[in-house]
């Protein structure tokens with residue numbers, strides 16, 4: 001299954017690359033690939049429940065979920081972020097992590113530091129990149145209509161609705177579109193429609209980000225999840241052995257590495273949960289949306305399992321971890337047989353019964 005794609009965007013010199021380094025650094029060194037000037041790093045989603053299930057089942061294969069971070073290289077020169085030039089590339093993102101500079105006194109352009117202003121200007125750049133696309137498209141459809149071609153009229157209405165929202169200073173993220181409306185504009189991969197979380201890159205004098213009050217308030221008002229960490233400090237901590245990391249984090253009043261916090265925040269922002277499959281062959285995590293039912297979950301594993309779905313044998317991982325085997329869970333009456341409409345819960349261990 002493709003990893004969750006989280007693109008790091010932000011103003012110039014906000015610390016995107018420093019944050020990326022903190023996320024992909026390991027005691028064995030950094031792991032990343034490149035795509036043009038951009039850098040891509042894939043990490044495993046930490047999950048203590050899955051690790052315990054591995055210890056119990058001792059499978060041949062252990063497959064945690066994955067997240068790919070992308071360190072976006074902004075086009076050189078020009079005003080603003082240059083997102084229009086990166087439209088196709090950014091369009092592939094599942095979500096954006098918007099890095100905001102919260103260290104030092106001046107920003108990358110030499111102006112007094114203004115984290116809230118920086119956040120807002122990057123969000124505006126996303127919307128402006130969309131607006132360019134929308135206006136071009138509206139013009140094209142209007143020309144078609146003049147020539148008597150009316151097949152794009154339903155799409156025109158949706159494009160206009162999006163344009164009106166942006167013109168009114170609203171985010172496409174907050175625009176209610178029906179499933180049909182969404183389908184009509186899906187191929188445009190609007191950047192300001194994607195979920196966003198914010199990362200305050202704070203100085204090492206404030207590693208927990210206690211001085212980010214204004215940014216915190218602005219994010220809360222916009223419904224954007226925010227986390228704060230000091231990227232260079234976290235990159236240094238990530239080079240240490242796990243045992244040393246714990247002590248170091250504690251010294252700075254932190255409980256978890258930045259990578260783990262960011263991944264958890266991304267799951268929250270995107271409304272994602274994990275369910276697990278276990279056995280001798282593999283212990284594996286699968287990512288679905290909160291609210292997805294058992295058939296959708298089955299379809300993640302294989303389309304055949306969704307098509308021939310009969311039932312999902314389900315037990316919460318906490319219970320399986322306590323009882324150790326499915327047989328013990330069954331004996332205690334804790335292994336449930338769930339039907340198609342069962343809403344899968346975070347941490348469920350599921351075995352799909354399906355017709356071949």
Ligand SMILES: Nc1nc2c(ncn2[C@@H]2O[C@H](COP(=O)(O)OP(=O)(O)OP(=O)(O)O)[C@@H](O)[C@H]2O)c(=O)[nH]1
Pocket residue numbers: 010011012013014015016017018019072073074103104201202203204230231232
């Ligand atoms: N003091 C301090 N400096 C930082 C921090 N994070 C980044 N920097 C410095 O700020 C500068 C810009 O950081 P980058 O990570 O390159 O920023 P960027 O957003 O990737 O920049 P571009 O890709 O050029 O747009 C570098 O000189 C970093 O060393 C931080 O938390 N504290």
Ligand SMILES: [Mg+2]
Pocket residue numbers: 016017018071072073
């Ligand atoms: Mg960079």
